Amino acid sequence: MGAETIIKRKKKFSDEPNFTTKKEYRPAGVKETGLEFVGHEISDDGEAMNQFLHYDQLYTIRHGWNSKFFRGLLEGKIMGTRCPKCGDTWVPVRTHCWNLDCDLEHAEWVEMPLTAKVHTWTIAGWSGRSSLKRLPIILVYGIVGDSKVAIANELHGIDPWNVEFGMPLKIVFKPKAERKGIITDWHFEPADDWKPSAMNEEKERIKKLVEPVYEWVKTLK
Known part of the structure; x- marks a missing residue:
């Protein structure tokens, strides 16, 4: 046989x-x-x-299945994903829910609000050559809407020593003609109605650390 x-x-x-x-x-x-x-x-x-x-x-x-996030950037939108079982939402997106009770349920796409809050942050006093003249750079991990995770991007429009944990943010996009569908199509700014708290010892410490960076940048040609 x-x-x-x-x-x-x-x-x-x-x-x-x-x-x-x-x-x-x-x-x-x-x-x-x-x-x-x-x-x-x-x-x-x-x-x-x-x-x-x-x-x-x-x-x-x-980008495969995640393409909708990057196409959303071209349109001035922040797209997230949400679990249809437990309701958890994510930006950056997740394809499947990581909640053990949801058994890797496939996530659904949702449009997120253009608002966020500071989860954590840092100040860059050094960078690659292309960004040296923009130093110091504030890098924020922000929670967009009700997302369970945070996304990193730059924070503009504020002195580095005035950034505060939990402060409200807005998401600001570049003009449509300048967008490329990449993370630098947008940045964070303080919410319009937010004001920083008064100077304190910690803020003074941060200000003292970044002031030499501002002075050094002025010497660049």
Whole structure:
């Protein structure tokens, strides 16, 4: 009796997307040096987005199921995901719920408010060459809406020593023509009706630490 050969085919997760919407940011005749996003493409059904990153050579970042978050940035939206069982919400997004009682329930997309609060923060007194003249930089981990996790981005419009834990924030986007579907399309700013508390010993300590950075930046050409 001859051996029976069984050929098993893997089930396709999804069909190959057809990318019809493409945009390039690279100016004509310019060759990037260093790290730079130079374009993106979006599938004809709007579900998938790839981004092109130049760093000595061209890389393609395939966002897959998470594409909706990055497409939302192009539209001036912060998209999150929510578990339909327990209601937990996440920005940055999660594909499945990590709550043990939810058994990896697949998350649903939700549009988040453009408001947040400071979870924690730090001050950068040094950076790569492209950002030296912007020092000191305030980096905040902010909780967007009712998210269970925090997302990192810069905080503008405030002196570093006046940042406070739990302070309310608003999310501010770049003009539509300047957006690339990347995290730097937006930043945090203090909420319009928020005022910092009075100077105290800790704020004075931070101010003393960052003032030399401001003076050093003034010497840069």
